Amino acid sequence: MPSASDLPTSMLMGRSGAGRPLHLGDTDELVPVLRALLIRAGVLAPGQPSAEESRFDKVLDSAVRAFQQDRGLVADGVVGPQTALALDGARWHLGDRTLLLTAGHWMRGDDVAALQERMVVLGLHAGPVDGIFGPATESSLRELQRGLGLPPDGICGRPTFTALGSLGRSVSGGDAWALRSRGSVAMAGVSLAGKTVVLDPGSDRTPGALGVTEADVTYDVALRLAERLTAVGARVRLSHRPDEDISTEDRVALAESEGADLVISLITERHANPVASGVATFYWGGGRVGQHSEVGQRLAVLLQREIVARTGLLDDRSHPCSYDPVRLTRMPAVILALGYLTNTGDAEHLGDADFRALIAESMLFAVQRLYLAENDAETGTLKLSDVQAFARQR
Incomplete structure (x- = not known):
């Protein structure tokens, strides 16, 4: 399976956003990308490539619906803009890439949501866990880094990942945003x-x-x-x-x-x-x-x-x-x-x-x-x- 960074998800998102969603029965060059993303998301078991790899079959349809159900989307089996965006975010696990605030195009993904959730549990993040690395997330990250004795540069790279991993999971705070x-x-x-x-x-x-x-x-x-x-x-x-x-x-x-x-x-x-x-x-x-x-x-x-x-x-x-x-x-x-x-x-x-x-x-x-x-x-x-x-x- 290709690595998360190698998957051409922008093509899948572009197609779905152009009013040409993927659905059951389609034969398309992007179906293998969809298949890899569903495997990455844990809703589809890896299998041997076959001649039908580019066909949107019933197994793929069931996996898409399961993913949509899990993510709070309409479980219709159609890969439109919302589903494509959610799949793109699901390919990232915390530690896969360096997280930082980028001007003009904020980083999004499950890895960002995992970081936000961890900071909420520690009582450091007062914003929603929306999977978007914006200014509020960067500010919370700097506070976390200061508490960990790291340079508060707002960049979540290997040193921050390592320090986070050493923290006991029993440490807990509250949901400041809800309060x-x-x-x-x-x-x-x-x-x-x-x-x-x-x-x-x-x-x-x-x-x-x-x-x-x-x-x-x-x-x-x-x-x-x-x-x-x-x-x-x-x-x-x-x-x-x-x-x-x-x-x-x-x-x-x-x-x-x-x-x-x-x-x-x-x-x-x-x-x-x-x-x-x-x-x-x-x-x-x-x-x-x-x-x-x-x-x-x-x-x-x-x-x-x-x-x-x-x-x-x-x-x-x-x-x-x-x-x-x-x-x-x-x-x-x-x-x-x-x-x-x-x-x-x-x-x-x-x-x-x-x-x-x-x-x-x-x-x-x-x-x-x-x-x-x-x-x-x-x-x-x-x-x-x-x-x-x-x-x-x-």
Whole structure:
């Protein structure tokens, strides 16, 4: 098997990003690269090369789905941009390469996440374990190096790896990022006045059942929620106009530049089986210490509960995931899937203006409940007058 540095993963990422994902049945020169990456990730057993090495077979499909399931991605067996990016990160183990802050293109990978997790456990890293070697990670690394008696150069090379390996695994600290996030919400007060919310509606204009499109539904719900939030003093910013789309990176940059308190992405779902229906929410969560948005999870659960209780939509529950819109966003962020446009019942509901207004109102109550104590308001009991009263408690 080629070494991690020899794998031409940029070609795989370029292909998937160009709208030509790999999937079951494909015969392609990049399939062997995909196979090697899955072996490197530990979800595919090494085997002898064969004449079918360049064919995306059922064994490979199962391995891709297992990898996606493990990484919190949609387990559809399709190697698109998100899966390709995750595979690229999974090829790096801590110690494979020197880690340092690079201008213009920050290093990413499982090795960075492993280093971040180790520093979180030691109580030295207060940022999320996102697998991205940015300024916060470099600052934490310098602190670690000072504690280890090494030159604090912010470069994680062999001396740092050796010193880390000598530390007992029993040394432990806490998840400073989770504590800080909880504390920020607790200290923010119950009023929504003055809080900044970025709303990010989906932009797909492919008609579903009854001709309903994601862009029409999500943008309308976003506008209705923005009106309600603004009425109680919140500051709202939409990520884009209805006739445009922006990249995930630009969405994240917008949220950072606005100093957002919360980010809510609105999407709709599709499925080959028209029976699939219901509302679901997603927040950032992974398997490592510090790889979890605690406030994002609470907001996702509150949105899920309020919408299900007030609209009667099928409850598809809240789920951890590693999708970039929630993984890369530093403030609490959730993805809200409003329903399946391929389901006639969901499409009929989402195509109704009064129903979309009910969703927006449910979301307002969920956002308000985020800033209340755990037992201050039961699901489905808040009224608009309650939110207005809280808004006056600045």
